[in-house]
Amino acid sequence: MSENLPISNIIAIILVVTSIGFLIYLAWKTLITANLFQKGIDLFKAKDYQGAEAAFRQVIAINSTNDVVRLLLGDLLNHQGKIEEAKELFTDVINRSSKNADAYLRLANILLIEENKPEAIKNLQTSKALFQKQRQPQKVQTIDKILQDIADR
Numbered sequence: 001m002s003e004n005l006p007i008s009n010i011i012a013i014i015l016v017v018t019s020i021g022f023l024i025y026l027a028w029k030t031l032i033t034a035n036l037f038q039k040g041i042d043l044f045k046a047k048d049y050q051g052a053e054a055a056f057r058q059v060i061a062i063n064s065t066n067d068v069v070r071l072l073l074g075d076l077l078n079h080q081g082k083i084e085e086a087k088e089l090f091t092d093v094i095n096r097s098s099k100n101a102d103a104y105l106r107l108a109n110i111l112l113i114e115e116n117k118p119e120a121i122k123n124l125q126t127s128k129a130l131f132q133k134q135r136q137p138q139k140v141q142t143i144d145k146i147l148q149d150i151a152d153r
Helices: 004-045 049-062 067-079 083-096 101-113 117-133 137-152
Strands: none
Touching (some): 004 049, 049 067, 067 083
């Protein structure tokens, strides 16, 4: 029985070292992602759209599940007139996270630019319903205004 003790100690040490290594890797990855994200925000504010786009794309390359960055990149692309790319990003976020009200709202904006009112209204209504569930009355009121403006046209 005493022969098994050193083996179990070695296994425990290996597991602890591996776990610590994994945690260090995750912390490093999070730090890099956070720095790139902030760089993208700063570049966007400074109107360096190409630099911001590159930073946001790097964040997505590191963390492909970050929907906030996808939405911001879509906004940036929309701002640059790259409507189809923006539309694809917003649609991708919706497909990945069907309860993301902001993605529906942003997609509705693109659809309004494309003069696709029926689809825009559908996305606005979905966004409104999601914001209602999230208890965000200001956003619901804003969407109601947008829907009323569309109806008045």
